Amino acid sequence: MSRRRPVFLLSVLAFGYAFLYVPLLSVIFYSFNDSRLATVWGGFSTRWYGQLFSNEEVLQSAWLSLRIAVMSATMATILGTMVALALTRFGRFRGRTVLSGMVTSPLVMPEVITGLSLLLLFVSLQQLTGWPGQRGLSTITIAHTTFSLAYVTVIVQSRLRAMDTTLEEAAMDLGGSPLRVVFDITLPLIAPAMVAGWLLAFTLSLDDLVIASFVSGPGGSTLPMLIFSKVKLGVTPDINALATLIIVIVSAGVGLAWWFGRQRST
């Protein structure tokens, strides 16, 4: 009995990882296929990469996506850290339950509902105040900030909870004002969690299709929106090239982070 189980577990693991990675490997493989048909091998070629980099539309939407991701991740990190501090360090205050409810709800809200409701808000605001006149960069950034704020809060909050408060108390006892204690002690200690939160918010923003589709206007196409409109028509080889680039960049980034983390811990 005890000998059969490891075999079962190992085969499940092998199947599971194959399930996760075979699609990605096949995309990488076919990105170097010269043939226009995705599954007929027409020889090795890098022409889809060339086509990708000369496509003005792709570059423009990638640039828009990057700007939105940087801005919304930064705003979400600032606001999310504020909420996490308020919920873990300020004790009881009026509206605490409402705040924690509002901040965690976006985590489980279906994207179609979040997208629809934000668009209707922007339309109503425009009627009342004239702002936002044009939907695009600013409205997508606001939408992304709102939903990734929740993720930052959860990450920073769990770090704050796990953290020993003795350092902060010692600093207070030595006469540090609460404001100085936060800036000199607490923030440096939670910086790794803030970085993790920022990175997660950044990727969530780069990845989002549904919410961006709702709150963007004509001319404001993010990279996922462009990919979606291409993919809808079927399998296109230049998307293989784009996917390969993203897979390589992400794997390298995650691999490096893991390697550095291991160096530090040993």
Added chain:
Amino acid sequence: MQTTADTRWQKVTVVLPYLWLLLFFLAPFLIVFQISFSDPVIGQPPFTPTIDEQGTWLATLDNYRFLLTDKLYGLSYFKSVVTAAIATFFCLLLGFPMAYAIARSGPKYRNLLLLLIILPFWISFLLRVYAWMGLMNTYGVINNALLWLGVIDQPLQMMYTDFAVYVGLVYSYLPFMILPVYATLERLDEDLIEAAMDLGADSWLAFRDITWPLARPGVIAGCLLVFIPAIGEYVIPYLLGGPESLMIGRVLFDEFFVNRDWPLASAVAIVLLLLLVVPIMFLQRNRGADEART
């Protein structure tokens, strides 16, 4: 030692995100709720006000009545729940043994194995769905391989079927199942299982009476984390599913962008939200209990 600067700063820390969430999270839902009671019109914005200048109440329940009378909507809600439930079941079927195997593997490999679970999650969701399109096409990788091996002599129709939707959902949401289950299994005390075995339990009995009950919070959290977003899923049924795979997320999207019926789309959203209230409350309670324990 609280100075006025300190309390002022604390106020800003609370008030700023509070205002942000009131404006960009709570207010939008109230607007959706309000618009779900108006009539669609052609114009900008394409719906009637629910209150006119004289303050008369013009709200109508027509949208909700329509949702009830047209069979399409009831069927879509039902189909969404069933599809999400089946996808959750398969995520658990594959995810539980994987989480178990990772939790039982040597500490040297554990982090690497976990990293390999999370890595695909960082790669664009859309591109991962697209990768499956290349595999499951009529002349895609899987069919070519099976034809070449002589297993089949006609390509299988995999794309644009419910099967493809399940594959896409399980693929996309698998990490959400594995991570919480792993978190509970990792904390599980190996001594308990050994003790049970010493007392004569076989490994099945030890699993049923010890591992499974102790892993249950993780299993519940994992199931809800897969089930809740899967119900409202739009991209996967759109790209992989057939024209008949009308999940409610897709119906809402089409109602809004294709038919431009904003009030009806709002009503669809409100009903979907009502459908999700129970599982979301379960998740919050589960999470609350988990936090209380640690």
